Amino acid sequence: MSRQRKVALVGNPNAGKSALFNALTGARQKIANYPGVTVERKSGRLVLPTGEPVEMTDLPGAYGLDPTSPDEAVTSKVIRGEFAGEAAPDVLVVVLDASNLEQHLVFAQEILALGKPTVIALNMVDLAERDGLVLDAAVLAEELGVPVIPTVAVRRRGLADLGEAISNAGARHAGPGLTDLTPTERRVAAHAMAGAAILSESKRHRLHARLDRLFLHPWLGPLILLALLFVVFQAVFAWATPFADALEAGVGALHDGARAALPAGLLRDLLTEGVIAGVGSVVVFLPQIVILFAFILAMEASGYMARAAFLMDRMMATVGLSGRSFIPLLSSFACAIPGIMATRSITDPKDRLTTILIAPMMTCSARLPVYAVIIAAFIPNRDVGGGVGLQGLVLLTLYLAGIVGAMAVALVLRRSITKGAASGFIMELPKYQLPQLKDLAIGLWQRAWIFLRRAGTIIFMVTVVLWVLLNFPQAKPGESQVDVSIAGKVANGLAVVVEPIGFNRDMALALIPAMAAREVAVSSLATTYAVAAGDDDEAAQATELGDQLRHRWTLPMALAFLAWFVFAPQCMSTIAVTRRETNGWKWPSFMLAYLFGLAYVAAGATYWLAVWAGL
């Protein structure tokens, strides 16, 4: 046979599929999307003990072939060979959680009824033993009529046997009594089979129950979550700083090196001012994203994430969302891009869309440089009592404004555009587990790679386009480049539009490059006000820029500028990701329109209120 055989891992969520997949294929995995849908397709190469190479895919976890979520729909179609552009797998490996056979055998029977070559991986037998369960795989194999291989993915136990079973898996007929069963009949059969396979059982599930009594405690639980979130935020913003600084220095060195090595001209400017500066300004967020995902992946792998969703569900329910939206929104505080990607775990399509649409309102780290400069320039560093500084209070207000705005928008959307069946919250709370370093490392690497690939494609294109807009047509000697550029002309037009909300032309101009990345607004203002200070002297630059701003802007203008940045979709990458995740331009266009609308209203209201208050 010339064609490489395809093997697919299937099973319930929490069967330890991903860990088994990581153990079998190592780090050589390919992550893409299934065509037309935003369900992740993970595949890798595996060489069987016979020397035969096969392509292995890790299908999304499913509870049955009758789908109740986009993920399950993909799994169901791929297994049946009905997914366009995706060949049907030749061998199915059903992954079962050995400590929860009564549940996992229900789906296994449904798969076996298809009559395809199948092997069963009785996974996590070590955890079953820890729970006091002694199992007989041979009994299960007898009952199911297919090989059953006990495995422990993290200790690589049973992997060779599994490989052997895969290469020997051949055509089989669905045994009588498997097909045409109702779900309830399958469950009864699953109980009987599990009962036969479990040789002995001693009650030792105390640990999970005890942890849940603490983590799901009605009052202590939320407090623990809050403390944990505090640590995560602290880590994202504090631990990342040295790495971000190093990256920034690296980008700066590359920038200077390229400037020195290349002959002066447009090409050099495009490369240094456009590509290196633009892509570099996004890449410096990599440390924050890696740290945030390290926490998120560890929380997921340990089983705590489902508990966090449980704790947050009631709060999210008040605006028509469910606990599942909590993680994506949390991620969005670092950057909306990974946040929007994380909405894939939300089963309800309308819940998911609503979450995507409000994610950009969570104050991402790119807004911080803008907030920091404006606040430092205009808000006096005064103690408002109790050791609380006025500057910090303003910063907190900006964060809260984003959260409150997002919740209000979610409430409105769920009653209008994304109205639909009441979003419920049904979620398995998996057993607690110690996260495995290797799985965390693979997951982190994949997240980082997706982010960098995006920086290299979408963000690269956007920065080049913006650079062209800012540099053409070329200024004659004595003219200011920004004034004659297309962007400058656009800013003139824009200035008329934003004048009613208190913005001057310089502010309008700063909004344009900030479309690539918000923090560019700062450097753009610095350029416009021709602040003379070297790149390496950022503190001096910020101070000097602050002086310039105080000189040219009034306090109401500055406050309006801050209010604008709370809501404005000043980041083309977010829009690009939204397009990808919603498969079209309809929702990103809507997102742009409503967020700009909100920003306009918020900035205007802030400006006129401040003027009226005599600030």
Add this chain to the structure above:
Amino acid sequence: MTLDVLPVGQAARIIAVHWDSLVSEEARRLQALGLEEGASVKVSHRGVLGGADPIAITVGRMIVAVRRVHAAAMQVEAL
């Protein structure tokens, strides 16, 4: 008695489910998680910060979080 008012820790069996009162995807999801007629259940945790939602139900060897509306559709008898 319905599952949403079952006291925490009390073992019970689901004797009837009003599937029609649930959204069909959610009904199928509940069934796929073993919350159906005949299942032995126990309410393990109920509510956060003084509320009554959500509810963590132990069914078989699993813990499943649901909302009160789902639990209210399930008739149970204490064991």
